Amino acid sequence: MLAFKGAAVKEEVCAADERSVEVGKEEQLKNTKTEMDEVREENDRLKTILAHIIKEYQHLQKQYFDVVQQEQSKRPLETTNPSDVEEPDELVSLSLGTSSTGQKKEDVISTKKEREEDGKGLTLGLGCRFEGTRKRSPDEHESNLCSDSSSEEANEEEPGEPRPPTEILMMSLGTGDDEVPQQLPVKKARVTVRARCDAPTMIDGCQWRKYGQKIAKGNPCPRAYYRCTVAAGCPVRKQVQRCAEDMSILITTYQGTHNHPLPISATAMASTAAASMHMSGSSASEQGMGEAIGSLSSSSAAITSLSGLNFGLLGSTLSARQQSSYLPIPSPSPASSYSTITLDLTAPPSSTSQLSQLGRFPWYSSTRFNFPSSESTVPASWSNGYFSHESRAYHDRPSQDSFCQSILQKAIDTTAAPNLNQHPLADTIAKAITSDPNFQSAVAAAVTSYVGDHRSRNGREGVTHGPAED
DNA sequence: CGCTTTTGACCTGCGC
């Protein structure tokens, strides 16, 4: 009996436990529902705020366009007559993160492009672009590579006709040494990068061979001359010199066009840099490299982290003080046939410029900065696409590749989820990215290749940039 | 041994 009673008590206890567990679950469920409701409300609030911000942004954009149009109507000849395109000083602004004062016609042009992209819905990102880009047959691609400049220009004139980054780079392959004589009358493109770097030279994925060193006037630090040895006969050269005023700043000047595929690190940066140039206003959009930049469309617009860079042609966006400060050494062959683009990666991106850039580009996103760190992988669309061969060719550079891939992954993530929030995070990441010497030099190398290519293709009709005038 | 770096000489363009 006692045993039976004990068993009955046990059953009651178990039943009570079950009831208490059920009650606990119900409470938990209730709590979860409550939390969900709160989150939902928060989400609604955020949506409302976002809608308000977008509305304000559109309003401001409209006002800006109105002003731009008024300016444009005031100076109709400047934009309609190609012969008048070259300004007296032939200075072109390619500022990234620097806001140029005064509304120039370059801004008008860039604004046009912005509007074109706005009209496209701004859904074109790295990831979708590579897969969605009009596929060319190998023959088509080859013919494009071998086609004369006129046909290429025709292609470029198509507004919004995107080119995959590697295609842009491959275009430079068509401008080998055989075209060098054609380039002679044309001003050569140079890209100068100022970056803080402790190493003797920046690692940019390319192989360089030092062929000379010289003490330049006005700078006690010797200037080193390097030649690209990735491919035989590659005409690309770079000069490396430390800043006289700040020895921690390495001034690297790239010159020429690679006649070989760039390493993936530089290749990827080409797209980002080009896109950034484009986004920055690509002031020379119609004449000069901006034309090619425009063809990039927003292929990698997500790398707006670059917006913090001071990316301008010498003398165009820099004040007199800045010029003396940014260019403590005499510009190489100032009177020769060079145009110079300066990438100043030493100055931290200003938050204001960041925000202004964000405001200008509504597809800017920094919401999903999912840096995959070491296990980052190139998206399938990439490995199947234009980058595959280069990945193999440069498999021995894992650190650079992973770094590059991280940025690329971020680019895809950010383009995939357009948003307007979290500017501080973008600022932080922008600083992190732009402070990386690998990135800096890769951008420079890529831009050099890119600009040089465009120049060689444009030939005589190409606009000239920078202070180096004939 | 082959490749890279060093370094003095040479070339070239520009200003006076």
Place this chain on the structure above:
DNA sequence: GCGCAGGTCAAAAGCG
């Protein structure tokens, strides 16, 4: 024409 400065060449030296 001369001098200067930047840029390049090429032989010698260094390095793995």
